[in-house]
Amino acid sequence: MHVDIVPVGEVSAQVKREASDGLRSVYDCEVSMHEPQSIPAGAYDGDRDQYRAEEFIDLARRVGSGGKNIAITPKDLFYRRRNYVFGLAYLGGSGSVISTYRLQTSSDGGFSNRSAGEIFSQRVRKEVVHEVGHTLGLEHCDNKRCVMNFSPTVRQVDVKEVSLCGSCQRNVL
Template identity: 70%
Template sequence: MPVDIVPVGNVSAPVTRAASSALRSIYGCEVTVNDSQSVPDGAYDTGRNQYCAENFIQLAERVGRGEKNIAITPLDLFYRRRNYVFGLAYLDGSGSVVSTYRLQTSSDGGLSRKSEADVFSDRVRKEIVHEVGHTYGLEHCEDDRCVMNFSPTVREVDVKGEALCGDCRGLVGLD
């Protein structure tokens, strides 16, 4: 199944490479990277000083060329009453979004001896796989090592793995 990455704003090449690599590795899908897009009109909320995640999903669905399309942005996103989100997707939908804004903290809390750049890349890979997993119909998983485990903090992103557990792999037909 083709997946198109839609950069929104100033997204670096290492971020799109990490995202592409993770999607190919976990889902075995064909991945393309779209041209960079401008921030969607009406996405910025002045009261919150953040951007509405849903607007980015709509942009990805509109301009993406894949069966699944994921926007990536360095901007800070929110969804409804949540203070922030790393990403958002609708179950069985065609669009999703990941924000790298809050994934850029300098440390993984001592979980590894990886460089700051490697920790950031790992987080990007996990969140891309997680959000695209939702578009494949996967809900949050109770297995704390599964990439589909709910992770509202970077610490929880760092703890979980990049791969789908056996149950989630089976649900998307990867076994």
């Protein structure tokens, strides 16, 4: 499998590296880094002061060169009536997106003794692996430690591992 990471907007080298490393470690896949892209026209919703996640997925699908393509952006994303999303993917699709905007809180609420930088890096890895998992056909998992567990808060993201549980591994690999 080949995953193309599509940076959209100003994405740091650290975020690109963490995303790439996370995908390689969990899916043992080839990862490429696409040229940075501009924010998609029409993605911004002025009433919400947020960006439509599906526009970033469409961009990743259009310009990405992988069988799976994931956009990464620092912009605050939403989807339909949800207040925000960390990421979005269509089940079995070729495109997905994550936003680092809400992953950058300074602490994990005392869950660990890791630095803010380490916590952020782990969140990026988890969200990238999670969204690409959806493109591989994985749905949300009930196992709170599985990376495919639905996590609407950063606290719940922090509880997850950067790996698939046995059941999800059997369904994808």
